[in-house]
Amino acid sequence: MSDKIIVKVIDPSTEKKTKHNESKIYVRSVTGFFTALRQKINWILMLGFFLLPWIPYGDRQAVLFDLSAQKFNIFGLIIWPQDLVLLAVLLMIGAYALFVITTFIGRVWCGFTCPQTIWTFVFIWIEEKIEGKMNKRKKLDEQPNNFQKIWKKALKHTLWIAISLITSLTFLAFFIPVKELYIDVFTLNSSGIIYFWTVFFTLCTYANAGWMREIMCLHMCPYARFQSAMFDKDTFTVSYDAKRGDSRGPRSRKVDHKALGLGDCIDCNLCVQVCPTGIDIRDGLQYECINCGACIDACDDVMDKMGYEKNLISYTTETQLEGKKTNIIRSKLVGYASVLLIMIVVFIYFLMTIQPIKLDIIRDRNQLYRISSEGMLENVYTLKILNKTEQDLTYTFTFTGLNDFTWQGINEVSVKAGEIFTLPMSISTDPYNLKKKVIDISFTANAILEDGDSVSVTANSKFFNEL
Secondary structure (H helix, E strand, O other): OOOOOOOOOOOOOOOOOOOHHHHOOOOOOOOOOOHHHHHHHHHHHHHHHHHHHOOOOOOOOOOEOOOOEEEEEEEEEEEHHHHHHHHHHHHHHHHHHHHHHHHHHHHHHHHHOHHHHOOOOOHHHHHHHOOOOOOHHHHHHHOOHHHHHHHHHHHHHHHHHHHHHHHHHHHHOOOHHHHHHHHHHHHHOOHHHHHHHHHHHHHHHHHHHHOOOOOOOOOOHOOHHHHHOOOOOOOEEEEEHHHHHOOOOOOOOOOOOOOOOHHHHHHOOOHHHHHOOOOOOOOHOOOOOOOOOOHHHHHHHHHHOOOOOOEEEEEEOOHHHHHOOOOOOOOHHHHHHHHHHHHHHHHHHHOOOOOOEEEEEEEEOOOEEEEOOOOEEEEEEEEEEOOOOOOOOOEEEEEOOOOOEEEEEEOOOEEOOOEEEEEEEEEEEEHHHOOEEEEEEEEEEEOOOOOOEEEEEEEEEEOOOOO
16 A cells, blocks of 8 residues: 555635635634643743743853854753764754654644744734734724724734844843843943844744744745655644545534535634634645644534534544554654664763863874984974863873883973863984884873862874884
């Protein structure tokens, strides 16, 4: 059996006009399990976003992506540019987690956790509190400008801009110390570049959540386009049971609709009115659907009032709608999950092997070796030591690879937290002690942390002979 989803062709001449055909979508409010679940998730994510920059950790904020110092502070973990492979692996984990979730249960990321969806619903909630329900908002837009319309619109847009500004500053607070940011911005002591990005992200939030809304999902978000590559007949998506619901039509709750040749769908159109992207889920699977479940809540409420069985619209699969058993464990899902597991293991490995210090050995590029006035063979090196901790450390260096050698230069240095120290030095030895032209050598940097633990790192290099 093919895993491809059958495409349902809709005849435009017979298609009922829906909100999606209108210039503006007026989303009707709805209550129910999925709406309540989405709201709880949204509040948790928003509180996490707004509060995270204010959480202290030691003498700094817990999460700070300090671009000027070229380091990412995530609670006790400090990620330097040399450790950015961690960020790359983390992004891959996020991508494959998205693939696994989408293959299993569709676009729930879009419907429940996407920032565009979260802020859009917040803006719609504000709009509803000020301008009223769907029909009242539509009538308000259609009526000529008057005092009532102007003050409601002004209040709505003022709150939208205020939330957009707070969102912008919160986002910037992940890159600039939060207390410093707010004080400088509101006392007009911040730099022009900070004001530019503050205004830029404020306008982006205001435009995306207040004006563009579904346009982002329908025409600009790439995820809406490539999601179909992850879907198959066993993917759980928000779907309408056409066998049970058709033929559609209004009826009294007291009549036997089966005797009239009608299905369970009363054609109330509420599933369309509550959809944030303005689609009719009864037309089948569409890329515009963000799997938010609002239509499920609206339909279940109608079915309950009519005395019919719920789940006319539900999270289900094409296979289940055909009366067959859904195949949960399948090759595509297992493949994505396997790669995700590998990426998680790789991330944990890199995370566990991060060294608090880094040592690089740079050889003299002008000459492989030189002979000193005493007849000793000398190789010149530059040691670059990076202190990746948040405390000043004193490093001592040891050398291995030659039995009899002379270290020329200092071998103990103090390096401040987060700084790179460059130490030029050389190793010399009697050439008669050397048996090979190229000898493997290594340098080791040792330090004692404030808690008494010792750390060390070793870097390898070559020692060249004149033979």
